[in-house]
Amino acid sequence: MARLPVYLRALHVLADRGIVTVSSEELAAAAGVNSAKLRKDLSHLGSYGTRGVGYEVQYLVYQISRELGLTQDWSVAIIGLGNLGRALAGYGGFASRGFRMAAMLDADPAIVGERINGLTVEHIDKLERVITDCGISIAVLAVPAPAAQPVCDRVVACGVTSILNFAPVVLTVPDRVDVRKVDLSIELQILAFHEQRKAGGPAGVEQEYLEAVDGP
Amino acid sequence: MARLPVYLRALHVLADRGIVTVSSEELAAAAGVNSAKLRKDLSHLGSYGTRGVGYEVQYLVYQISRELGLTQDWSVAIIGLGNLGRALAGYGGFASRGFRMAAMLDADPAIVGERINGLTVEHIDKLERVITDCGISIAVLAVPAPAAQPVCDRVVACGVTSILNFAPVVLTVPDRVDVRKVDLSIELQILAFHEQRKAGGPAGVEQEYLEAVDGP
DNA sequence: TCGACTTTGTGCGTGCGTTCACAAGGGCTT
DNA sequence: AAGCCCTTGTGAACGCACGCACAAAGTCGA
Ligand SMILES: NC(=O)c1ccc[n+]([C@@H]2O[C@H](COP(=O)([O-])OP(=O)(O)OC[C@H]3O[C@@H](n4cnc5c(N)ncnc54)[C@H](O)[C@@H]3O)[C@@H](O)[C@H]2O)c1
Ligand SMILES: NC(=O)c1ccc[n+]([C@@H]2O[C@H](COP(=O)([O-])OP(=O)(O)OC[C@H]3O[C@@H](n4cnc5c(N)ncnc54)[C@H](O)[C@@H]3O)[C@@H](O)[C@H]2O)c1
Numbered sequence: 384m385a386r387l388p389v390y391l392r393a394l395h396v397l398a399d400r401g402i403v404t405v406s407s408e409e410l411a412a413a414a415g416v417n418s419a420k421l422r423k424d425l426s427h428l429g430s431y432g433t434r435g436v437g438y439e440v441q442y443l444v445y446q447i448s449r450e451l452g453l454t455q456d457w458s459v460a461i462i463g464l465g466n467l468g469r470a471l472a473g474y475g476g477f478a479s480r481g482f483r484m485a486a487m488l489d490a491d492p493a494i495v496g497e498r499i500n501g502l503t504v505e506h507i508d509k510l511e512r513v514i515t516d517c518g519i520s521i522a523v524l525a526v527p528a529p530a531a532q533p534v535c536d537r538v539v540a541c542g543v544t545s546i547l548n549f550a551p552v553v554l555t556v557p558d559r560v561d562v563r564k565v566d567l568s569i570e571l572q573i574l575a576f577h578e579q580r581k582a583g584g585p586a587g588v589e590q591e592y593l594e595a596v597d598g599p
Numbered sequence: 600m601a602r603l604p605v606y607l608r609a610l611h612v613l614a615d616r617g618i619v620t621v622s623s624e625e626l627a628a629a630a631g632v633n634s635a636k637l638r639k640d641l642s643h644l645g646s647y648g649t650r651g652v653g654y655e656v657q658y659l660v661y662q663i664s665r666e667l668g669l670t671q672d673w674s675v676a677i678i679g680l681g682n683l684g685r686a687l688a689g690y691g692g693f694a695s696r697g698f699r700m701a702a703m704l705d706a707d708p709a710i711v712g713e714r715i716n717g718l719t720v721e722h723i724d725k726l727e728r729v730i731t732d733c734g735i736s737i738a739v740l741a742v743p744a745p746a747a748q749p750v751c752d753r754v755v756a757c758g759v760t761s762i763l764n765f766a767p768v769v770l771t772v773p774d775r776v777d778v779r780k781v782d783l784s785i786e787l788q789i790l791a792f793h794e795q796r797k798a799g800g801p802a803g804v805e806q807e808y809l810e811a812v813d814g815p
Numbered sequence: 816t817c818g819a820c821t822t823t824g825t826g827c828g829t830g831c832g833t834t835c836a837c838a839a840g841g842g843c844t845t
Numbered sequence: 846a847a848g849c850c851c852t853t854g855t856g857a858a859c860g861c862a863c864g865c866a867c868a869a870a871g872t873c874g875a
Contacts, residue, residue, distance in 0.1 A: 387792070388785040392767060406822065415769040419825090419864055426824055434823045435872045451788050452795030459787070466689045470682040471783070476767065482787050521790050544797060545790040547783075551608060551692065553631040561793045563786050567687070567763075569604040570779050571675070571698050572667050574737050574761040576603070577777045579668030581760060622852065635834055635855095642854055650840045650853045 384424055389414045391447045398440050406437035458485035460519045462534055463526035464494050464504050467549055471523060472499045485517040490530070507534070514541040521545040528552050535562075600640055605630045607663045614656050622653035674701035676735040676759075678750055679742035680710050680720050683765055687739060688715045701733040706746070723750070730757040737761045744768050 393413040397405055407425075411418035425432065430446040432438040448454055459482050461468050471477075472484060489495055490507045497504045505513050513519070522538045524531055524546060531550035538546065539560055546562045548554055551569075554562050609629040613621055623641075627634035641648070646662040648654040664670055675698050677684050687693075688700060705711055706723045713720045721729050729735070738754045740747055740762060747766035754762065755776055762778045764770055767785075770778050 385785070385789055388782075388788040389769070391788075393769075407824095408822085413769070417864060419866090420862085422822095422824060423863090432823055433872080434870045435821045437822070450792070452791040453788065455795075457787075457791050457794070466686040470686040473682045474783075476784055477787065480784055480788065481791075482784075520794055521787065545794045547786055547790060553605070553609075553629070559797070561790055563790060565781060565783065565786060566604075567690075567781065568692055568696055568698075569601070570763055570781060571673075571693065571737065572604040572607075572669065572696065573601055574763060574777055574779060575668040575673050575698075576666070578673070578736055578761045579671075581775070623854095624852085633834065635836090636832085638852095638854065639833090648853055649842080651842050651851050653852070 387447050394444045404437045453481045456481050456483050457520055458483050458518050459521045460486040461523045462488045464489045468525035486513045511541050523547045525549045603663050610660045620653045620655055669697045672697050672699050673736055674699050674734050675737045676702040677739045678704045680705045684741035702729045727757050739763045741765045
């Protein structure tokens with residue numbers, strides 16, 4: 384379930400405030416979902432609340448963390464230390480959630496050897512060895528679009544089965560491999576779509592096209 | 600439909616290769632979706648293909664661009680020029696899709712006044728004026744979590760109705776406002792979840808918890 | 816100890832998105 | 846000009862996820 388991380392975050396906030404128990408209604412509001420959905424999600428993973436009281440925050444944090452596999456640390460490799468890769472590498476919010484930045488790789492000789500956040504950038508040629516040695520289980524691709532598929536293939540060949548892809552391409556991978564794609568251009572385009580709807584929607588279909596192609 | 604941008608990207612690739620027409624089957628493969636779904640999506644927005652041939656690439660590009668509102672330029676403000684904000688500001692992939700970085704805002708005096716990608720970072724105090732003057736219609740929030748809701752409120756008060764949020768918080772906004780959230784920690788957590796499943800799933804439920812809390 | 820109140824867990828109806836499968840329609844070849 | 850073949854557009858079934866609403870269950874006060 385993709386909502387568990389959201390619940391977990393909300394629970395951490397509550398825990399930090401010293402709150403011991405929480406009702407499904409309160410937690411659902413904090414997570415921005417329906418309370419019935421929340422209860423169904425929680426019951427689905429076998430956690431029990433107490434009727435008349437609610438859920439014990441600490442217990443739920445542990446249950447969800449375990450379900451998500453956050454009771455262990457995961458080693459992550461960042462491939463491509465350009466604009467985006469550096470931002471990710473310098474972000475502290477990952478380490479605090481059990482994700483350890485274990486390796487950084489790039490093809491640019493000017494970047495290889497650089498130290499970022501206490502880690503030395505390795506050359507992409509060493510990919511296979513680095514991934515094996517560091518016990519990488521998740522790869523983050525922040526390389527240009529044309530490089531994404533080739534790099535992805537190499538990563539998969541090393542046995543990595545989880546990939547977070549920032550390049551604007553559809554990656555082809557074997558079934559056993561999970562790919563999640565973050566495409567910021569698409570997010571903006573979806574916003575633009577709705578924005579346009581609010582403003583009255585598109586008009587002058589055929590006319591506009593002919594003018595654009597042939598001139599007025 | 601959230602898939603239109605994906606189709607559009609695939610079409611641009613085809614157009615660059617000089618391809619004139621494309622069948623739903625081919626385009627669907629390139630976009631990573633089912634061909635029936637693709638045809639339904641396209642028919643849904645009124646575009647017509649030619650039976651026995653397929654769709655004209657250029658025509659489809661124009662149709663989808665128009666539907667998404669990409670025939671006009673949108674002015675975007677980036678708020679928070681830290682790690683992530685800078686990466687976004689320096690990214691060329693937005694401008695080429697009709698999104699103009701029109702304003703940058705930050706609260707840190709050390710950052711205000713800096714020039715990034717040809718634009719001067721303004722102080723967040725000037726938010727209201729900048730948004731109005733630059734005709735901002737989309738705001739990108741790349742500020743720390745605690746600052747997100749207050750900044751969001753101010754942006755919404757200026758009349759902005761589209762927000763892209765990178766802060767790990769659930770934003771509360773009026774109904775007319777669209778918020779899209781990009782949460783990279785959640786993406787990693789979802790990958791970890793599946794990774795754990797592949798490795799055999801969680802085991803030793805109650806036992807583990809009691810040990811973690813009470814000691815062995 | 817008992818009753819009233821609170822909150823969980825879930826059965827069920829509903830609505831949406833996906834997918835199969837096919838008929839209608841247009842091009843291309845002969 | 847006519848038939849063959851390819852591809853679109855869509856009807857209909859399927860499945861899933863959401864959310865309402867309620868009974869079971871446990872707590873807290875008297
Ligand atoms: N920066 C953004 O805000 C942003 C937004 C949306 C999408 N993206 C996408 O994210 C990806 C990275 O963006 P960026 O702005 O960081 O680009 P960038 O050009 O700044 O960085 C890319 C890095 O990848 C390295 N690289 C190139 N080929 C490589 C290879 N074969 N193996 C290893 N490393 C290689 C380059 O040396 C460079 O350091 C791109 O696909 C881009 O489209 C970025
Ligand atoms: N960097 C990443 O890879 C990454 C990954 C996931 C999530 N995020 C989230 O994105 C957001 C930004 O991350 P970051 O790494 O760039 O953080 P950062 O601390 O590097 O940058 C935040 C910027 O926001 C500015 N700021 C603070 N308060 C402000 C206010 N009230 N108004 C305007 N500007 C203000 C700061 O001066 C700073 O420049 C955070 O919420 C973070 O949790 C970042």
